[in-house]
Amino acid sequence: MKPAVVILSKSALPVARKVAAAVDGEIHGARARAEGVAVPFESASAHIAALFKAGRPIVGLMASGALIRLLAPHLSDKHAEPPVLAVSEDGQSVVPLLGGHHGANALAQTIAEALGAHAAITTAGDLRFGVALDAPPEGYVLLNPQAAKPVMADLVAGETARLKGSAAWIEQSGIPLDENGPVTLTVTDQVQQPGDKELVYAPGTLCLGMGCERGTEPEEAVALAASALREAGLAPQAVAGVFSIDLKADEAAIHAVADHFGVPALFFDAAMLEAEAGRLENPSDVVFAEVGCHGVAEGAALAAAGQSGQLVVAKRKSRRATCAVARATEPVEVSSTGRARGTLFIVGIGPGSEAWRSPEVTDLVARSTDLVGYSLYLDLLGALAEGKARHDFDLGKEEARVRHAMELAGEGRTVCLVCSGDAGIYAMATLAFELLDKGGADGDAPGLSDAARRINIAVSPGISALQAAAARAGAPLGHDFCTISLSDLLTPWPDIQRRVKAASEGDFVIAFYNPVSKRRRTQLAHARDVLLEHRPPDTPVILATNLGREGETVRIVPLGELRVDDVDMLTVVIVGSSQSRTVKTGDGRTWVYTPRGYAAKEGSVMGDKEAAE
Structure with a gap:
């Protein structure tokens, strides 16, 4: 796992960036006091506890005492705890607090070298011999870790060790080696039962x-x-x-x-x-x-x-x-x-605001080597995109974008295909599976390579424009609803007309995606006129633009007064059903909701059951 470099203030950011670069880490910061970090959080205590419980290495740019107090309630099994280090904000001191032999000491040395600082390593074996026998380097596994502590104690007390097999990390250490030593260090890929005062290491050969x-x-x-x-x-x-x-x-x-x-x-x-x-x-x-x-x-x-x-x-x-x-x-x-088998993460980042991006999506982006997407969407990731290969595409290049992401993954990379909103709602997830199914949305397009067809795919949801608009306006989706795209670029206009008519007759709340464009100015007007045949002119309509981003606006107008010129390409239009209502609160705000009938069923079996749920 990538180390989480945790800061509590903006002043720690310069040192945090150096630390993150040295250990391939990810900067986590308090939302109120550290802008522009990859992973913001509200509560330091809750966030650090969650990282610790997940086994994530933690490098805290804070007082060691503060970090100890935050983690003290969660300490239980020292053999399972991840590395935890405290680094002073001036970058002069690096202190491994927990998990010294699970990587904390090695991290401390790496960070100290990058900062020109002092690594305050206090474990006896590291200080005396330059190695930790219970934490062998990558490529070796200690088969009987329970014996490491007494063996290290014997060596620190002055005993010598006999090496059976070969391992440069032992031979080049400060451990006193002697062919007749009472301690035995065995390196073998054979099954072997350890003897008294013996540590057995399996090399990854x-x-x-x-x-x-x-x-x-x-x-x-x-x-x-x-x-x-x-x-x-x-x-x-x-x-x-x-x-x-x-x-x-x-x-x-x-x-x-x-x-x-x-x-x-x-x-x-x-x-x-x-x-x-x-x-x-x-x-x-x-x-x-x-x-x-x-x-x-x-x-x-x-x-x-x-x-x-x-x-x-x-x-x-x-x-x-x-x-x-x-x-x-x-x-x-x-x-x-x-x-390795390549991996493609197809993620939705919601409207783009990090506050509306799921932790799972943040984690998948952080784990990726390559990011593919429309340039604006990649820009919205901010610091989370740092250090990754970017593959920017313009709007209108959707198939090329998805195909490129899949072929990159076919090379064994871990690729993140970044979508706005939800990746599976009018976005790129469906095109990825269509490419797997048919080879290309365009019948003349070349098929995917065999390697791209064998990749691992994971789709992670995001907040859709539909959900964001509904939340900003109240609860218009409280009863049955549907979504319809008014763009006829990929769907024939007669099909769209049929769906608008059916949804109108069915009295669904309808969310219209792609309501207008520079050349399309008549579809929304047609939908409005069809809807007016089936619901009253005072039916509330929500016009939501730039949701979750700068310039956000949410307006509520009656269906009979909906004007096409009030809508642009960045607007989501939600039209209420005949049952949708508006209500004003004391602060003068108007909210939209669509009742489902809970109040009428109060005390009924169904009402009680759904209330419990």
Whole structure:
């Protein structure tokens, strides 16, 4: 997770930016006193507690005592707590408070180097030996962490250690090594039961290659992989990743195996796997004819292990899956090995105001490497867009925009397609699925690449213009309603006319999107005239413009007085039903509501049930 760099005042922002850049963090700030941050919050205590409970690393630019008091009620299990650090506002002191051996000490050193500050690390092992044995570097897993504390105590007291295996981070540390030392530090990818005064580390040197038929049950693939490791005496914790051919990037069984071992799933194209053909123990012409390489499981394992790697478990088969294991000479850097399945987040940012942007959308944008969208929408993200690759598009380039986002994700990136309002309401989510279904909205458009078709897609909702307008005006959507776009660019005008007539006859509250444009001035007038045939001229109409942004206006006019010239392209029009009403409050404001009949049912079974809900 990205560290949250938390500030309480604008004066801390310069140092916070340096810290965030050093640790790839995200700046969170008090809304009332720190403008322009990626994630604003109202209550520091509630926000910091939520970050802590979510396991998010926290770097607080505040007094260490204040941070301790805020988190004190939430401390319980030190083995599960995330890193928490306090940094002085002048950037001179960096203090790891919690999770020292879960990354806080390392973060402190990184931040101190970036700021030219002092890292106040107080854990004995770090100070004495320069390493923390209970927090090995990336690529290693300590298999018996419960033994780390007494072993560290013995070493601090003067005992020496015997190293079985090899690990540069131990050899280059200040730990006193002796072939006859009473403490044993073992580095192995084999299953091993720790002895007395022994710590066992599994290096991420095992590359698990997988292949399977389309639609293989995940349980079958997991069982095959687990049995292959078990029968070879290999430690599951030493698996660096699960590797396969890119044709399987969207195969649930492959990802299930990766999830089982808690490692990434990574993929190679057929050419890279075929380059390993000379090292395969079980090459297959049948496989070559099918996918373009002579072996998937063995080839993927060897490709991940590198030229110096060796096959330690040749291809094993179940009914519909295959697996193999190769051993690399050093822990595998999975970030530069193979390609991950790309991810496309399709998000709605509401009207654009950060106050109306959901926490989930904020999180997905923060997790993305690339942002794609209409330039205005990307600008509205403010500081949240900093440090990400932007791909700006003009209005009218919707298909190009979505296609570009999907192809970027097909390259293994994490891409966020940014929409205003809600991504699934007159926005880009539907076009993404149409491209998957048909290849292109335009029959002459080229189809998506195979890689783009295999991406992971997640859609996150936002506040639509319909919801925003209704909230500003009161409660016009209290009963049945519908939405109709008056744009005939994508929908034939006769179809729109039929829907307006049906909604009018059905007495729905109607929200009109795209009511006018520079060239379209007659559709809204037509809709008004049809509506007047079915509801009274004093029916309230809400005209909402620039919702949630500068220049916001909300007007309420009678249906009989609705003028097309009062509406522009940024206006949402909500027309009440025959039952919609207006009410004035003491401050002179007029509100619109559409009763559902609660008052008439007060005390009834239905009324009581819905009130409880």
